[in-house]
Amino acid sequence: MNKLIRAAVFASLSFSVSAQTVDMSTLNISGMGRIVAGDQTKQTLACKNDSVSVAGDGNTIILTGNCTQVIIAGSKNKVSMSVVGEIVLSGDGNTVTWHKALKGTKPRMLLTGKANTVSKK
Numbered sequence: 001m002n003k004l005i006r007a008a009v010f011a012s013l014s015f016s017v018s019a020q021t022v023d024m025s026t027l028n029i030s031g032m033g034r035i036v037a038g039d040q041t042k043q044t045l046a047c048k049n050d051s052v053s054v055a056g057d058g059n060t061i062i063l064t065g066n067c068t069q070v071i072i073a074g075s076k077n078k079v080s081m082s083v084v085g086e087i088v089l090s091g092d093g094n095t096v097t098w099h100k101a102l103k104g105t106k107p108r109m110l111l112t113g114k115a116n117t118v119s120k121k
Contacts (some may be wrong), residue, residue, distance in 0.1 A: 001063045002079050003020075003074075009084045012030065017075055018054055021038075024040055026096055027046030030092075032097070032119070033050050033052055033053065033069070034050065034051070034052050034053070034087050035052075035053045035054070036052065036053065036054045036056075036059070036061060037054075037055045037056055037057065038055075038056045038059065039056045039057045039058055039059065040057070040058045040059065041056075041059055041060075041062055042059070042060040042061075043054065043059070043060075043062070044061075044062040044063075044064065044115075045053070045061070045062070045063055045064070046063075046064045046065045047063050047064065047065040047066055047067035047068075047081070047082075047083075048065055048066070049065075049068055050067070050068060050092065051067070051068055051069040051070070051071070051103070052067055052069075052070050052071075053071040053072075053096045054070070054071070054072045054073070054074070054077060054079060055073045055074055056074045056077065057076055057077065058073045058075070058076045058077065059074070059076045059077045059079075060077075060078045060079075061077065061078070061079045061080070061088070062079075062080050062081075063067075063079065063080065063081040063082065064082050064085075064104060065082060065083065066082075066083045066084075066085075067081055067082075067083065067084045067085065067102075068085045068086070068102065069083075069085060069086040069087075069088065070086070070087050070096075070115055071088040071089075072087070072088070072089045072090070072091065072094055072096065073090050073091055074091045074094070075093050075094065076092075076093045076094065077090045077091070077094045078094075078095045078096075079094070079095070079096045079097075080096075080097045080098075080121070081096075081097070081098045081099070082098075082099050082100065082101075083098075083100045083101070083109065084101065084102060084107045085101070085102035086104060086107055086108040086109070087108070087109045087110070087111075087118060088109075089109070089110070089111045089112065089113065089116055089118065090112045090113050091113045091116070092113045092114045092115055092116065093114075093115045094113070094116045094117070095116075096115045096116070096118045097118075097120070097121040098118075098119075098121065099121055
């Protein structure tokens with residue numbers, strides 16, 4: 001339930017961000033992990049067994065290290081991650097790649113939207 005509430009809060013954040021012109025920024029919010037918000041930018045972040053959320057359109061994000069959870073909300077984002085435990089994806093036309101699951105053979109996934117691609121690289 002906590003993850004569901006967190007996803008709902010993040011979804012509302014992404015809608016408020018997309019209604020404005022916002023420069024790409026990374027916030028660290030206690031209990032929610034890091035949040036990357038903006039459009040049309042490239043950024044590389046190192047996960048340290050934490051959560052990362054991406055909100056926006058047309059971003060290229062590279063995540064190194066171990067990410068416990070990656071939440072992506074928006075369209076036409078390209079997100080690549082080294083090691084991930086869970087992928088939560090909403091939006092359209094996103095491309096997500098992962099190299100290794102934190103546990104097991106593949107990460108847990110909650111996928112909604114249209115024309116999204118999630119694959120192991």
